[in-house]
Amino acid sequence: MKYMNNIKLGLLAAIFACAGTVLTSCEDDITINAVDTGKLDTVDGVYGYVKSAAGARELTPISLFGDKAGTGHLYFELSKAAEKDITVTFKVDAAALEAYNTTHGTSYTMYPADKLSLANGGTVTIKAGEKKSSGVELTINAGGSIGGTFAVAVSATANDGVEISANNQTYVYLVKPLAAIPDSKKGDVRTFCFVEVNNESILNCGEYTMKGSNKPFFDVVSIFAANINVDSETGRAHIFCNDQVSFLLKNADQIIRPLQAKGIKVNMTILGNHDESGMSSLSKEAAEDFAKELKAYADIYGLDGFDFDDEYSKYPENPSPGFEERSSANYCRLMYECRKIMPDKLLGIYEYLLYDAPNGSVEGKSAGELVDYMCYGTYQRYAKGREENFAGLPKSKYGPYSLKINKEYNGGWDSFNQETIQDLKDAGYGLQVFYNPEPGIYSYDHYFTAVSKVLYNDEVEWTGKYYERTGFSAINGTKSAYESYLGEWAATSSNSLYVYVDEENNPRWWDWGGSQKFNIRIEEKEAGKSYYVYGWGTYPEITNKYPLVMEYSDYDGSLSISCPQTIHEADEADPITWEMRLGTYGKVNVWTFYDYTNPISGSINVSGTINMTGPGNRWGIDPCHDVDGTFVPPHMDVKYHITENYTLVKN
Numbered sequence: 001m002k003y004m005n006n007i008k009l010g011l012l013a014a015i016f017a018c019a020g021t022v023l024t025s026c027e028d029d030i031t032i033n034a035v036d037t038g039k040l041d042t043v044d045g046v047y048g049y050v051k052s053a054a055g056a057r058e059l060t061p062i063s064l065f066g067d068k069a070g071t072g073h074l075y076f077e078l079s080k081a082a083e084k085d086i087t088v089t090f091k092v093d094a095a096a097l098e099a100y101n102t103t104h105g106t107s108y109t110m111y112p113a114d115k116l117s118l119a120n121g122g123t124v125t126i127k128a129g130e131k132k133s134s135g136v137e138l139t140i141n142a143g144g145s146i147g148g149t150f151a152v153a154v155s156a157t158a159n160d161g162v163e164i165s166a167n168n169q170t171y172v173y174l175v176k177p178l179a180a181i182p183d184s185k186k187g188d189v190r191t192f193c194f195v196e197v198n199n200e201s202i203l204n205c206g207e208y209t210m211k212g213s214n215k216p217f218f219d220v221v222s223i224f225a226a227n228i229n230v231d232s233e234t235g236r237a238h239i240f241c242n243d244q245v246s247f248l249l250k251n252a253d254q255i256i257r258p259l260q261a262k263g264i265k266v267n268m269t270i271l272g273n274h275d276e277s278g279m280s281s282l283s284k285e286a287a288e289d290f291a292k293e294l295k296a297y298a299d300i301y302g303l304d305g306f307d308f309d310d311e312y313s314k315y316p317e318n319p320s321p322g323f324e325e326r327s328s329a330n331y332c333r334l335m336y337e338c339r340k341i342m343p344d345k346l347l348g349i350y351e352y353l354l355y356d357a358p359n360g361s362v363e364g365k366s367a368g369e370l371v372d373y374m375c376y377g378t379y380q381r382y383a384k385g386r387e388e389n390f391a392g393l394p395k396s397k398y399g400p401y402s403l404k405i406n407k408e409y410n411g412g413w414d415s416f417n418q419e420t421i422q423d424l425k426d427a428g429y430g431l432q433v434f435y436n437p438e439p440g441i442y443s444y445d446h447y448f449t450a451v452s453k454v455l456y457n458d459e460v461e462w463t464g465k466y467y468e469r470t471g472f473s474a475i476n477g478t479k480s481a482y483e484s485y486l487g488e489w490a491a492t493s494s495n496s497l498y499v500y501v502d503e504e505n506n507p508r509w510w511d512w513g514g515s516q517k518f519n520i521r522i523e524e525k526e527a528g529k530s531y532y533v534y535g536w537g538t539y540p541e542i543t544n545k546y547p548l549v550m551e552y553s554d555y556d557g558s559l560s561i562s563c564p565q566t567i568h569e570a571d572e573a574d575p576i577t578w579e580m581r582l583g584t585y586g587k588v589n590v591w592t593f594y595d596y597t598n599p600i601s602g603s604i605n606v607s608g609t610i611n612m613t614g615p616g617n618r619w620g621i622d623p624c625h626d627v628d629g630t631f632v633p634p635h636m637d638v639k640y641h642i643t644e645n646y647t648l649v650k651n
Contacts, residue, residue: 047078047079048076048077048078048079048088048156048158049076049077050074050075050076050090050154050156050171051074051075051076051077052072052073052074052171052173052300053073053074053075053135053293053296053300054073054239054293054296054297054300054301055241055246055249056300056301057250058171058172059172059173059174060173060174060250060252060300061149061174061175061176061252061253062140062173062174062175062176062299062300062302063176063178063252063253063257063302064140064142064144064175064176064177064178065178065179065180065181065260065302066142066178066179066180066181067142067180068142068180069139069140069141069142070139070140070175070299070302071137071138071139071140071299071300072137072138072140072152072173072299072300073135073136073137073138073295073296073299073300074090074135074136074138074154075124075132075133075134075135075136076088076090076124076126076132076133076156076158077131077132077133078126078131078132079131080131081129081130081131082126082127082128082129082130082131083128084128085125085126085127085128086125086126086133086158086159087123087124087125087158087159088123088124088125088126088133088156088157088158088159089121089122089123089124089156089157089158089159090118090122090123090124090136090138090154090155090156091118091122091154091155091156091157092113092116092118092152092153092154093153093154093155094110094113094153095153096153096154096155097110097151097152097153097172100151100153100172106172108149108150108151108172108174109148109149109150109151110150110151110152110153111140111143111144111150111151111152111175112143112144114143115140115141115142115143115144116138116139116140116141116152117138117139117141118136118137118138118139118154119136119137119138119139120136122136123136124136135292135296137299138152138154138173140152140175142177143177144175144177145177146177146178146179147177147178148176148177149174149175149176150174150175150176150177151172151173151174151175152173152174152175153172154171154173176253178257178260178261179261181260181261181263181265181304182261182262182263183263184215184216184218184219184262184263184264184265185215185219186210186213186215186219186455186456186458187455187456188396188425188428188430189424189425189429189430189431189432189455190219190220190373190430190431190432191217191218191219191220191432191434191451191455192218192219192220192221192222192348192373192375192399192431192432192433192434193205193218193220193221193222193433193434193435193437194222194224194269194307194350194433194434194435194436195221195222195223195224195436195437196224196436197223197224197225197244197245197248197469198242198244198469199438199469200436200437200438200439200440200469201255201467201468201469201470201471202221202223202248202255202256202259202266203255203258203259203467203474204437204439204466204467205218205221205259205264205437206218206258206259206262206264207439207462207463207465207466207474208444208445208448208460208461208462208463209460209461209463210452210456210458210459210460210461211458211459211460211461212458212459213456213458215263216259216262216263216264217448217452217460218264219263219264219265220264220265220266220267220304220305220346220348221259221264221265221266221267222266222267222268222269222307222348223245223248223266223267223268223269224269224271224309225245225268225269225270225271225309226239226240226241226242226245226268226269226270226271227239227240227241227242227270227271227272227273228240228270228271228272228273228277228278228279228290228313229273229275229277230275230276230277230320235320235321235322236286236289236290236322237277237282237286237289237290237322237323238290238293239270239293239294239297240273244469245268247470249297249301251472252301252302254472255472256301256302256303257302260302260304265304265305265346266302266303266304267303267304267305267306267307267346267348268297268301268303268306268307269306269307269308269309269350270294270306270307270308270309271309271311271312272309272310272311272312272313273312273313274312274313274314275313275314276313276314276315276316276319276320276323277313277323278310278313278315278326279308279310279313279330279331279334279358280310280313280315280326280327280328280330280331280356281313281315281319281323281324281325281326281330282322282323282324282330282333282334283322283323283324283330284333285322286322286323287330287333287334287336287337288337290334290337291334291337291338291340291341291342292341294306294338294342295338295341295342295345298342298345303345304345304346305342305345305346305347305348305372306338306345306346306347306348307346307347307348307349307350308331308334308347308348308349308350309350309377310331310351310356310357311356328355328357328358328359328360328367329359329360329362331357331358331359331367332358332359332360332361332362332367332370333362334358335347335358335362335367335370335371336362336363336365336370338370339365339370346372346373347370347371347372348371348372348373348374348375349371349373349374349375350374350375350377351374351375351376351377352376352377352378354389357374357390358370358371358390359389359390359391360391361391361392366391366392366393367390367391367392367393368390368391368392368393368394368397369392371393371397372397373397373398373399373430373431374387374390374393374397374398374399375398375399375400375402375431375433376398376399376400376401376402377402378402379402379403379404379409379435380402380403380404380409380414380415380416381401382400382401382417382420382423382424383400383401384400384423384424384427385400386398386400387400394430395427395428395429395430396428396429396430397430397431398429398430398431399429399430399431399432399433400424400429401420401421401424401429401432401433402433402434402435403416403432403433403434403435404434404435404436405434405435405436405437405438405442405444405447406435406436406437406438407438407441411438411441411442411444411447412434412442412444412447413447413556416447416450418450418451418454421450421451421454421455422454425454425455432451432455439466439467439477439606440466440468440606440607441605441606441607442605442606443462443464443477443478443479443480443557443605443606444460444462445460445461445462445479445480445557446480446554446555446556446557447556448460450555450556462479464476464477464478464479465477466606477606477607477608478604478605478606478607478608479557480556480557480558480603480604481557482527482528482529482552482554484604484608485522485531485552485559485604485610486522486523486524486531487521487522487650487651488519488520488521488522488650488651489519489520489521489522489610489648489649489650489651490517490519490648490649490650490651491517491518491519491520491536491646491647491648492515492516492517492646492647492648492649493515493516493517493518493620493642493643493644493645493646494515494617494643494644494645494646494647495511495512495513495514495515495617495643495644495645496513496514496515496516496620496640496641496642496643496644497509497510497511497513497584497585497618497620497640497641497643498510498513498639498640498641499588499589499636506588507588507589508588509585509588511617511618513640513641516640516642518535518536518537518540518642519535519540519651520533520534520535520536520648521533521534521535522534522550523547525549528552528554529551529552529554530549530550530551530552531549531550531551531552531559532547532548532549532550533547533548533549533550533561534547536548536580536621537620537621537622537623537642538620538622538633538638538640538641538642539622539623539633539634539638541634542567542578542623542634543567543580543623545568546567546568546578546623547567548561548565548567548580548621549561549565549567556603557603557604558601558602558603559601559602559603559610559612560599560600560601561580561599561600561601561612561621562597562599563580563581563582563596563597563598563599563600563621564579564580564581564582564595564597565579565580566578566579567579567580567623576625577625577626578623578624578625579623579624579625579631580621580622580623580624581593581594581595581621581622581624581631582594582596582598582615582619582620582621583619583620583621583622583624583631583633583641584616584618584619584620584643585618585641589636590636591622591632591633591636591641593622593624593631593632593633596615598614598615598619600612600613600614600615600621600646601613602646608649608650609647609648609649610646610647610648610649611645611646611647611648612645612646612647612648613645614643614644614645614646616644617643617644618643618644619643619644620641620642620643620644622641622642
């Protein structure tokens, strides 16, 4: 069988361009222009074309930061396996760019040719029996003007006297020189955030800055998560990206670059995914191969590094070829291979079982030397001294107190301990980790300030804006500031209780009366500290005259209503002393009040809604007065007693 000779595929290689299928499973998620085989002159139905590694699509830009070089990763693929070794040679080709511009009506400027070079002279081999060549790196040195957009054209030829294709295929790889990433360092403790990109946008992490220095609160943000999986075609470990991760990488200029421009490093987490591939099972050769693929992702998408989470892989007793039994030594080998080819990239570890992390040493380098940091993955627990379990890992590279800050932990406040942050700093630890922010619910400025006052003696300010997962434009949100609570609100209870008459004509309480609505007005009492609240609850004829007092906490931006509280002292106009107390049903047709001090508390969320939580599903707060030593309501001529929790929406 003959193979195409001098297969000439003009490639406008904007470092991310690729056609057809790509090396990794991200190809299934990122839209890629398929090669039109009808345009190729083929011999015996065999043709070849150039692709970019890491699932990169056509016109994906490579970013150059400051004086640092960028790198593209190309390879050549045949439509059928080669019967003998085929040599392919890539070259930078300005004529291919001119042809592309003419065909597509574009006007891309070629990046300066003297700043471009191909590894190994651009020569790669497709071995007999294989379809794909090894990769070739395209080095792009700094030199273009910052803010400009350029293109790199690459063409490829194959040996063995094959005729040149009559219809050259072109691919555009863009190049964008950018300013150097600013320094975000604020102190000795680095702040780090894992973002669940299935639900949230990492752009939100750029909306928090230090009041004093104007530096970003977060030093590192990690895309959580891409996966390590077995490639069903090759049997090798490779990177798999779901739709959400692929969307983010595809739109790196709109999502990753804005964070980096503020000084925030952006990593991607690699997570096990229910097969035998994992950080702890790769052989030496497999580790080398996987590290190369990681480098391609870092180079093409402009990532600052990788974090590794060895959960969910299924390590068998009898591994397949290329895999070994699970061990921390294998994990350490992978870190060694990554560090060897990515000396300037961040390498981080998420661990919570000790054995799910690299340990020991490789080629004289301990695990602690090879990685930039590790963190303990059991949330809201302080694991002081845990770093001693890992070879060569100093405290300055460990995060012993990871904080989950989603609804499960009330935005991080549940089980939060500011004294632990102080101890972490005093002990010399170098990492404070946050996981799973939900910026569409929580503003976080008070929470992050509680941390930053300890770490940096500074406050955190929020811009008041947030992003939805696929949004590129910010949405205005509501800050949990004192002023945000003032005004008129429509309140809805989550439940109510009422008296009904049963079939035997006996009055009885019914637990579930459903939601009830009432209107309240919140006015200033003491600026920045407290409010008057008019119209609360079941008896507005009392509470509209005599407001209860609600407290504001500047520490966390929350509200609280404490009981019992006196809302009116007896006077000539009204000789009854009224109190607000917690009550629930007692005997039939009696509402019973207690001395319980459980407050009703809550806070405003980003959408501007206040959610307040009561002490229980049969409890409400109402006015009452003392009659012969017993507190009683104003009357029982009401259908519903408003209880439980409350949602407030501003009128």
